Amino acid sequence: MEKKKIDFAEFLNSINKCYSKNCQDKLPKPKDFPFQLFDHEQNILIEELNSFRQNLTDSYLKSVCYRISAVISIQKARENDKKLDIIETWNLVSKSIEIVPKECVISSIGSQGFLSIPLYKYELEKKNFDFLRLHIWDESLKAYIDEEKCEKFSIHTHSFFAESWPICGKIVNDRYSAKITESPNDHSLFTVQYNKTLNEVNQHTSNAVNSGEDVNLRQISHEIYMPGSHYQINAGNFHKSISKGDNGISATFFSFTAKNGLVDQSFVIGKSEIQSSEINRKMYIDPTPLMNKITKEITSYAG
Incomplete structure (x- = not known):
């Protein structure tokens, strides 16, 4: 997937918004990327971007350059149905996080009990919606969540x-x-209602509200995925994902895109006797120890 310079401002904005408000004024603008990084058709050149990044002393610009390369890598794998280079993409993402102050990183517990770090979010047009995140499961995160509530929903x-x-x-x-x-x-269908006053990337509260419609629930598959594999979930299809990783940790790059399908409403399944349940997603967790743990795990299986 190529990025044309005429679209680069919005592409960059979609990356910058995934850093916290604390550092928005320090993040790069389109003018900080020289024209030599784009070819005659105005596509961004990854090799030139990587060379440009190596000589940078501005940690914020360097972080965003790492993030750009990682995002394009995931998008190319997704849109060309090719295998993602997990180790290289992990190195890019982890470095983009490590070289900026902790307060610049958005890192929150999601409704399913994993740590979620946004990488890229395009939301100007719903038909082209694109959201990339890093998801991390670890035993240590259980101290911050209501395990019973996570399981119920x-x-x-x-x-x-x-x-x-x-x-x-x-x-x-x-x-x-x-x-x-x-x-x-x-079991009943529950809709998820968000607090619109906290409509920031990965930082909002929500309520699961019983729709009054009961359902017959039936499990139809049980799938196990390891590094080097990937799986897809169609819009509107019911599923749940859990970690069974050694040492208690698992991580994935996760993509939401409207280009391959979208529905008007998402649902969760809950017990029919429950009327509503609040889910708090605002909590910040320092991801550094978990990221170090992931790097150690990758090093062990990569040899």
Whole structure:
């Protein structure tokens, strides 16, 4: 996937918004990227970008350059159906995080109990929505979550087509069929309602609210994914993903994109006797120890 200079301002904005508000004024602008980084058709040249990055002393500009290379790598793998170079992409992402102050990193616990770090978010047009994140599961994160609540609302859908590339550990992905029934049942559809006053990337509160529609729930697959593999989830399909990694840690690069499918509403499944449940996603967690752990895991399997 090539990035044309005429689109670069919005592409850069979609990366910059995934850094915290604390450092927005320090992040690079389009003018900070010289014209030599673009070819005659105005596509960004990755090799030239990498060379440009090596000589930089501005840690914020350097971080964003690492992030640009990583994002394009994931997008190319996704859109050309090619294998993602996990080790190289991990090195780019981890360096983009490590070289800026901790307060610049958005790192929060998601509704499913994993740590979520946004990498890129384009949302100007819903039909071209594109959101890339780093997801990390670890035993240490259980101290920050309500495990019972996570389990009760673990089965869910996404509004957008989703794709995941495991970085380390082992991900178990279970898929489900959920058919609406007129007779009472143990499970109901819940809608997720967000607090619009906190509409920032990965930082908001939400409520799972019972829709009043009960469902017949049936598991239809049990899948195990390791580094080097990847899996996809169609928009509107029910699933849950959990970590079964050695040493308690697993991580993936995760993509949401409207280009391969979208639906108007996402749902979670919950017990029918529950009317609503608040999910808090605002908490910041320093990702440094977990990222060091991931690097150690990658080093061990890469030899």
